[in-house]
Amino acid sequence: MFHKEGYKIMTLTAILLIAINIITYTLINTYWIKFSILVLSVILFLLIIQFFRNPTRRTEINSRNIVAPVDGKVVVIEEVYEKEYFKDKRLQVSIFMSPINVHVTRHPVGGRVKFSKYHPGKFLVAWHPKSSEENERTTVVVENEVAGEILYRQIAGAMAKRIVNYAEEGQEVTQGSDSGFIKFGSRVDVFMPIGTPIEVALNQKVKGGLSVIGKIQD
Structure with a gap:
């Protein structure tokens, strides 16, 4: 497929x-x-x-789970100041995709799309410290009653020359469903509330729609 x-x-x-x-x-x-x-x-x-392969993924729907939006390797787990939407500190998990990974982007949580914005920009290598602020990118925020607001950001890399984002503000989306595509290698950052238990480790390989990267506490 x-x-x-x-x-x-x-x-x-x-x-x-x-x-x-x-x-x-x-x-x-x-x-x-x-x-x-x-x-x-x-x-x-x-x-x-x-x-361009698009394997079928059967996501186990769970409002407390935040699933990996893409296939790839976890390259960042850290507290950062998210200045575009939240304007406060968040826990960031970044997943790098090589050209051989599946490049479908999936919704890490289900709920309503609160924010969706495209930013034109540069094409620095995806692991460059400034890539999340200066590269071409899209920012999407999905909200539900359990997880609250979860932000994920598609970031173009040196090879990725086009980001496709299907998320529209006000849209109801299902966890693990198709939210876009990044052509030819890049990364996706996920921003979660401070204190969210992280279920992955640095350099761990994850699968979009299947691997749980964080769990919302009671």
């Missing part, structure tokens, strides 16, 4: 690669060159389609 954001790119890539191979077989007589171009074309196409 593939994400809808990849259909156009996969189709154009297939057409281009087929055209290149037709031209190659027409103009070049050397067999090993033609075969090499064919093999490289198949490898490139497989790399493209694996990037």
